[in-house]
Amino acid sequence: MSEAALSSKQISVLIDEALTKRGWSVRQCAAEYRNRYKNEIEGNRLPQVSKDTVYRIRTNNFEVINSRVVALSNFLGIDVFKSNGQIFPKPLSPSKFASEFARVEELVEKQPKLEKTIKSLLREITEIAAA
Structure with a gap:
């Protein structure tokens, strides 16, 4: 190969x-x-x-x-033999929010109905931070 x-x-x-x-x-x-x-x-x-x-x-x-x-x-439409010009960043250092994100993921696993709401909230947070 x-x-x-x-x-x-x-x-x-x-x-x-x-x-x-x-x-x-x-x-x-x-x-x-x-x-x-x-x-x-x-x-x-x-x-x-x-x-x-x-x-x-x-x-x-x-x-x-x-x-x-x-x-x-x-x-899945991924060619492992071409980089497709995509740049992969260096691995990030451990998140300052890792424990919070882990807790959120745990809550979503227990209550799947929360997933859309939490995704929306996170998207809004990133938009605010990018502004």
Whole structure:
């Protein structure tokens, strides 16, 4: 396999963005992949991709950019062999608000109805800060 132009971290960021943009969970992504490529998977022309595989790739819990990473990336419209001119910033230092964000995410997991409201509030905060 050729050397990828993107690092595993960059691929994870792009996979996460693609799933978020589509509103897909890792389970739904794996199911969509299997539905779309059923014949190719059965004919061993494409690798199987499970929800666990999607999760590991999304969370940067992989080291080798193998056929599964490439297949999932291609399925989501990401070319791991081109940088697409996108500049990836240096990793940020730990957030000063990490504990607050963790608490908010915990609340949203317990009360999913809050997600849209909290996203809206965060968007407004960033708009105010950017002004």
